[in-house]
Amino acid sequence: MIGKKALIAIIVLVLISPLFGVILADIVGYHEPLDVAAEKLGLRDISEEIDWTPFYDYTVPGLPDTIGYIVAGFIGVGIILGIGYLLLRIAGKRK
Amino acid sequence: MHIPDGFLDATTVAITYAVMVVFMALALRKMGNTSREALSLSTVLAAGIFAAQMLNWPIPGGTSLHFVGGALAGILLGPYLGFFTMFLVLLVQCLVFHDGGITALGANVLNMAIIDVLVGYGMYMLVVKSLGNSRKTRMLGAFLGGWLGITLAGIACGLEIGFSPSFPLGITITVPVMGIWHAILGVIEGLITALTVDYLYPRLPHIQLAMTRGVGR
Numbered sequence: 001m002i003g004k005k006a007l008i009a010i011i012v013l014v015l016i017s018p019l020f021g022v023i024l025a026d027i028v029g030y031h032e033p034l035d036v037a038a039e040k041l042g043l044r045d046i047s048e049e050i051d052w053t054p055f056y057d058y059t060v061p062g063l064p065d066t067i068g069y070i071v072a073g074f075i076g077v078g079i080i081l082g083i084g085y086l087l088l089r090i091a092g093k094r095k
Numbered sequence: 096m097h098i099p100d101g102f103l104d105a106t107t108v109a110i111t112y113a114v115m116v117v118f119m120a121l122a123l124r125k126m127g128n129t130s131r132e133a134l135s136l137s138t139v140l141a142a143g144i145f146a147a148q149m150l151n152w153p154i155p156g157g158t159s160l161h162f163v164g165g166a167l168a169g170i171l172l173g174p175y176l177g178f179f180t181m182f183l184v185l186l187v188q189c190l191v192f193h194d195g196g197i198t199a200l201g202a203n204v205l206n207m208a209i210i211d212v213l214v215g216y217g218m219y220m221l222v223v224k225s226l227g228n229s230r231k232t233r234m235l236g237a238f239l240g241g242w243l244g245i246t247l248a249g250i251a252c253g254l255e256i257g258f259s260p261s262f263p264l265g266i267t268i269t270v271p272v273m274g275i276w277h278a279i280l281g282v283i284e285g286l287i288t289a290l291t292v293d294y295l296y297p298r299l300p301h302i303q304l305a306m307t308r309g310v311g312r
Contacts, residue, residue, distance in 0.1 A: 003139065006139050006143065009143065010139075010142050010143050010146045013143070013146035013147055013149070013150065014146050014149065016150070017146065017149040017150050020149075020150040020151050020152060020153075021149050021150060021151050024151075024153050025151050025153050025159070027153075028153035028154070028159075029153065030151050030153045030159045031153075031158050031159050032096065032158060032159055032160065033096075033158050033160075033249065033272060033273050033276035033277060033280070034096055034097075034098065034252060034256070034273070035158075036158060036272055036276065037253060037256060037257070037268065037269040037272040037273050038102060038256060040268050040269070040272065041256065041257065041265050041268055041269060043101065043102045043256060044101050045099040045100070045101050045102070046099075046100050046101035047099045047100050047101070047193055047196060050100055051193055052193070053190070053191055053192060053193050055191055055192050055193075056192065056193050057192065057193065057194065058149065058192050058194070069149070072192060073145075073146060073149050075191065076145050076146075076187055076188070076191060076192065077142045077145060077146055079187050079191060080138065080141045080142045080145055080183055080184065080187055081138060081139075081142050083138070083183060083187075084134070084135070084137070084138025084139075084141065084142075084183075085138070087134060087138070088131060088134055088135065088138075091129070091131065091134060092131065
């Protein structure tokens with residue numbers, strides 16, 4: 001289902017992701033345009049108050065942020081590929 | 096661009112969820128004859144976009160961005176399978192990582208899986224059909240599709256978070272902020288989209304058909 005080159009590219013992206021998603025973001029201060037607009041309007045993010053997942057914001061309980069970010073990345077990729085595999089099986093059975 | 100919980104009022108939540116459900120029903124009908132190859136590519140692309148979105152690009156002294164990928168999905172897979180690809184990414188991000196609120200899932204899907212995908216696909220097809228199919232026009236179409244897709248998605252996001260019956264002037268603040276910043280940062284989205292399309296075009300012959308004939312899968 002998944003090409004070798006595509007798989008390698010995805011693994012590399014996940015492995016280097018903490019460099020951009022955690023380390024640089026902490027140093028420089030990650031600030032999306034959405035954050036800018038929300039601040040001007042005084043909107044309040046209530047995600048943490050109604051949180052339901054142990055992997056909130058790409059963290060894994062008990063792991064440092066950088067390692068947790070990588071593990072979270074592989075969890076997400078695995079779930080997406082798993083759903084795709086199930087859909088392919090369902091589509092195959094229908095045909 | 097993932098709107099978290101707490102930013103949208105009830106009316107916006109209801110409208111955006113309704114749009115998401117209607118478009119999903121349409122996409123499922125249109126995807127009835129999707130080939131296994133296209134479905135495989137959709138899944139791999141979803142995994143790749145998920146991983147690419149984890150790479151945030153903080154810009155010192157300014158604002159930040161990450162690749163979104165909706166236009167790329169639309170160009171490679173067409174509007175309906177492109178929607179499904181982005182929906183899969185957004186659903187996993189929301190439910191597993193709480194990246195994007197559950198109340199905002201409809202809005203996030205509308206922005207990144209519908210507007211970004213449709214605009215990216217439409218702009219790409221417009222350029223390739225009107226200027227002819229060549230490497231240059233494909234790259235130009237993909238660049239413009241990536242840039243315009245993210246810019247309009249940003250403006251839509253500004254409308255959604257700025258709209259509130261109790262605070263009707265919100266959009267006069269949020270729309271310019273979102274539109275201007277995304278028009279600037281969207282240049283990088285356009286470049287990544289163009290380079291990815293250029294790389295994949297000769298390597299995925301069955302996708303070349305979708306990208307040149309507008310079949311979509």
